[in-house]
Amino acid sequence: MKHISSRDNPLYKRLMRIAAGKRDMQDADPSTVGPSVLLEGIHLCQAWLQYGGQPLVALFDAERLERDPELEQLATELYAAVCHSCEPRLAKGLSQVEHGQGVYFLVRAPAPAVPDRIDHLCIWLDRVQDPGNVGTLLRTAAAAGVRHAYLSTACAHAWSAKVLRSAQGAHFVMTVYEHVDLLAVVERLAVPLVATSLVDAESLYGKPLPAACAWVVGNEGQGVAASLLAKADRRVFIPQAANVESLNVAAAAAVCLFEQRRQHAGTS
Amino acid sequence: MKHISSRDNPLYKRLMRIAAGKRDMQDADPSTVGPSVLLEGIHLCQAWLQYGGQPLVALFDAERLERDPELEQLATELYAAVCHSCEPRLAKGLSQVEHGQGVYFLVRAPAPAVPDRIDHLCIWLDRVQDPGNVGTLLRTAAAAGVRHAYLSTACAHAWSAKVLRSAQGAHFVMTVYEHVDLLAVVERLAVPLVATSLVDAESLYGKPLPAACAWVVGNEGQGVAASLLAKADRRVFIPQAANVESLNVAAAAAVCLFEQRRQHAGTS
Known part of the structure; x- marks a missing residue:
């Protein structure tokens, strides 16, 4: 698993931008594909994996990954190529909540087209x-x-x-x-x-x-x-x-x- | 109407403490009387006046009081002794919201005793x-x-x-x-x-x-x-x-x- 130890790492900088609500420079025209989105926390990441598939990037707090069986289990379900670990202080820097859980998924939000005929609740x-x-x-x-x-x-x-x-x-x-x-x-x-x-x-x-x-x-x-x-x-x-x-x-x-x-x- | 133009004004400092969620030094034992509370905005202040009576202190943004008929009307319903105006920057300093309305009431929250018999919804x-x-x-x-x-x-x-x-x-x-x-x-x-x-x-x-x-x-x-x-x-x-x-x-x-x-x- 690749490890990120510096704030200047390009992937980390990209995630920080997205966490701050800024547009991902790698996003194409937002009217045709969904925007890049950062999911935080075990519950959202598990749900994404269950319903949305693999993330573009998964980032784990290295220390928490080592001692939290839930994070460890999540990591085993991911493609190795998408997984990254980072220093705890970097993981904290991305967090939007007081007590983060040390896991983030970068995903592309779906951008479904409105159906021609709406016959559902x-x-x-x-x-x-x-x-x-x-x-x-x-x-x-x-x-x-x-x-x-x-x-x-x-x-x-x-x-x-x-x-x-x-x-x-x-x-x-x-x-x-x-x-x-x-x-x-x-x-x-x-x-x-x-x-x-x-x-x-x-x-x-x-x-x-x-x-x-x-x-x-x-x-x-x-x-x-x-x-x-x-x-x-x-x-x-x-x-x-x-x-x-x-x-x-x-x-x-x-x-x-x-x-x-x-x-x-x-x-x- | 008394005017406050400095952050060092004792009343202003007291209001700032309360706005920050700190205990009002003038509060007695909180188990017997309610705490001092700062109400912000025209709607809450009007509601207090209607149901709770006069506030301990009313503070108006001096500039907004001059041009806002709703604030002016509110001021006419208050005892002169409780009314204060202040510099716009001081009013902003107290605000908990992005677009404040330039009026604050310092009130004592009620602290009702639990009834001996609860027979209501x-x-x-x-x-x-x-x-x-x-x-x-x-x-x-x-x-x-x-x-x-x-x-x-x-x-x-x-x-x-x-x-x-x-x-x-x-x-x-x-x-x-x-x-x-x-x-x-x-x-x-x-x-x-x-x-x-x-x-x-x-x-x-x-x-x-x-x-x-x-x-x-x-x-x-x-x-x-x-x-x-x-x-x-x-x-x-x-x-x-x-x-x-x-x-x-x-x-x-x-x-x-x-x-x-x-x-x-x-x-x-």
């Missing part, structure tokens, strides 16, 4: 800006059995470190479409478009929910864009106590998605 | 550590009509800046008990204790939920403590898709609380 995120919200929305959707997420431009980047952390592996069981022009994609829908909205909406519990639909949830401050709301087949609100703030977007989605799941248990 | 937080989760839980509970929250020791501090921001004013419509020994308080319950749990639990949707109960949700990694689970009258899980992570604690609470609200519409 899915969630649409219209300008959801907070990475924690985007991650929690993906985690919640995955738990509710939703397998497709469409993110508009101006959403937090789905493969950023914060979103990955909040999503807890949801990326690996879902197809995540990014930079989607939601308004233009409405025409491809073969299922109803259901928007959460506080105005001009009916109770979530009023009529039965469809087994499959495209749920659209909106920006933290402004909600779903008026142009999208106008295209919705149904606008629903969650009846709540008077004189308090409405639910956070991720909490609202949890209530909607699991109410649908309750009504159609076993169908999704 | 309430939520119990057992060692929920992430401030965003604690804030979202309070916001969600308030929206669901829950008016009492009991936080164990080792929860994020309810009146910290991050929790206040996520809770969006829920603090002002709820009674928030902190540093509660939940296990000891079980004896005071006159309503069932319902725990969310992934093990030894029944479906949330299996039997009707009580109109009033104490919901207990647990630590992000470990869930509800075994000792508390053992005391629960009912342990419920949320049926979800296979092979994915369970819901985040705040999302899970949203599903439970709104399912209860759906079943008892109008009763809470």
Whole structure:
């Protein structure tokens, strides 16, 4: 296993750039292939290996690799050519969390093309800006059995470190479409478009929910864009106590998605 | 209105200490009175004024006060003796967010005593550590009509800046008990204790939920403590898709609380 002991190592410098959210100089046109992304931690790396295959690069904290059986096991499942070890201080330098686990994967995020016909249960995120919200929305959707997420431009980047952390592996069981022009994609829908909205909406519990639909949830401050709301087949609100703030977007989605799941248990 | 133009001003230094999460030297024993807390932003300050009364101190960014009618209006509702203005750079120095709004209230957080008999719908937080989760839980509970929250020791501090921001004013419509020994308080319950749990639990949707109960949700990694689970009258899980992570604690609470609200519409 190649060992990195200097901050000036070109591969280490490349990983540092990506960890800082900068564009990888080796990335091609981002509209056709997904960006290079750094996954941190045993859970995300194992999930990638299970669902995405081999990483481009795997980097281990040399000291932790020696004493942590989980890391050791992970290393045995990797092609030797992708594996690198490094000094503990270098591994720490890459970490986005207080207590890192000493393992990183450099991977290419998938960049799936939006299908011509959308006939599956899915969630649409219209300008959801907070990475924690985007991650929690993906985690919640995955738990509710939703397998497709469409993110508009101006959403937090789905493969950023914060979103990955909040999503807890949801990326690996879902197809995540990014930079989607939601308004233009409405025409491809073969299922109803259901928007959460506080105005001009009916109770979530009023009529039965469809087994499959495209749920659209909106920006933290402004909600779903008026142009999208106008295209919705149904606008629903969650009846709540008077004189308090409405639910956070991720909490609202949890209530909607699991109410649908309750009504159609076993169908999704 | 008194004007502060130096970082060395004693009041400013006191506010800076509190903003940094340090204990206010003027606080008495924290077990008998609530701690001094700094509220930031027009929304929180207005909510305090509406529900909590006058602040101990109000501090305005002098420049913004002059050109922002909302701040001006707020200032007219305050006792002159509590109002201070300061240089914009000093106001920025206190801010916990990127785009501050130029207004701060120093207030004393309430420190309510746990009732001898708990016969109301309430939520119990057992060692929920992430401030965003604690804030979202309070916001969600308030929206669901829950008016009492009991936080164990080792929860994020309810009146910290991050929790206040996520809770969006829920603090002002709820009674928030902190540093509660939940296990000891079980004896005071006159309503069932319902725990969310992934093990030894029944479906949330299996039997009707009580109109009033104490919901207990647990630590992000470990869930509800075994000792508390053992005391629960009912342990419920949320049926979800296979092979994915369970819901985040705040999302899970949203599903439970709104399912209860759906079943008892109008009763809470």
